[in-house]
Amino acid sequence: MSGRWPIVVAMLAAVACSSVAAPYREYGIRFDAPAPPSLDQSPSDGELIDAIAWLMRHRLDLPFPADIKAYVYVNEATFVDGLIKIGGEKIDDAWDRGRFASGVATRVGLFLRGDYLARTHLVGRAGLFAHELAHVSQSKLRAGGRGRPAQWILEGHADWVKFKVLDLLGYRPYAESRDTVVRAALGSTTPITFFPDLQALASSTAWTQSVNRLGSPATYGQAFLAVDWLVEQYGSAKLMEFLGRFALDADPRVHWGTVFPIPYRQFGDNFRARLNGLGRPTPPAGAGSPAASPPSSSR
Ligand SMILES: [Zn+2]
Known part of the structure; x- marks a missing residue:
């Protein structure tokens, strides 16, 4: 039973974070590894995102902006807030795009619903990351x-x-x-x-x-x-x-x-x-x- 306390503390910390609109987690996405990152049976979101970004850059030849991140939020309200404050979306657009979405691509990277990811199986998460990263690449392709x-x-x-x-x-x-x-x-x-x-x-x-x-x-x-x-x-x-x-x-x-x-x-x-x-x-x-x-x- 005592093993539960760290989880509760971690959840409280996440809630505390969310109240100041910061992402629950934040990853810098890496494209430059010399070889495709290898994945075990149950990779973390960060490992999965890096492996997918590498494959998209080096196997599918898709371009990406230099510094992009993945921002993970605990719920809809903090997610939409992040789209506005970090993603630079207008308030109405952020609600339109964020209300029913599990992930949204912006110029600065991926915005993701951590509560959704937590109950999504591996293939579903990989698919979501790849789809949204494709949108990031599309924005880079037509930039300016x-x-x-x-x-x-x-x-x-x-x-x-x-x-x-x-x-x-x-x-x-x-x-x-x-x-x-x-x-x-x-x-x-x-x-x-x-x-x-x-x-x-x-x-x-x-x-x-x-x-x-x-x-x-x-x-x-x-x-x-x-x-x-x-x-x-x-x-x-x-x-x-x-x-x-x-x-x-x-x-x-x-x-x-x-x-x-x-x-x-x-x-x-x-x-x-x-x-x-x-x-x-x-x-x-x-x-x-x-x-x-x-x-x-x-x-
Ligand atoms: Zn889409």
Whole structure:
């Protein structure tokens, strides 16, 4: 029983910290280790973040700002307060972004809900860190430029990075993650026919409204499948080039046409046809079976 006291003291200390709006924990994120940090069976959040950041920098060639940190908070109120005071978010934006989020990316790094992390399994935590770090990298890619890519591309790319990282960590093969997203789309309470077109998921406001109204498969799932297909056809280097062009002092509307050989609207239409095709009967999924990837677009 006496062993409980240090835990209680630690919790009291955390609560005391939170009352002055400081993060419960704070990590400087390291990218420069000579080799990928090795992880044991139950890595700490800090170890996991460093390993993921290293893989994203050195295996996926994603750029990052020089000094970023991960800030962990004990609850929603301190989390939102941290977004305002350390992340530099406006008060309304901080509440919008922080209210239902378990993690948020800003220019200075990752803001995380420690209470959520404490009850999330390893793969879930790794996925959250990778998704949010992808957003940090996207901000670096377009720093100083005009405009921003459509929200479906940003979110789809963040989940694409997440699934690549889970594969690189040996936690889950990429094809299995994609298969899970396809199954979630097919089983979605919003039928695929009622998924919004990609063009309707361009602004962050429309994105948030659609997530709340239609759920994750219609938004995050669809956006990931679209980015996965974009990469399958043109390669990840083209996608990186596209995201990086927003750093230029140029009309953001010309970037797609400069990078991809297919008009934006045409890609959206082709993807829509492919998405609708997912609803047709497919053979049961099995290890290594053709059902591991979505049906081909010609159907
Ligand atoms: Zn995101």
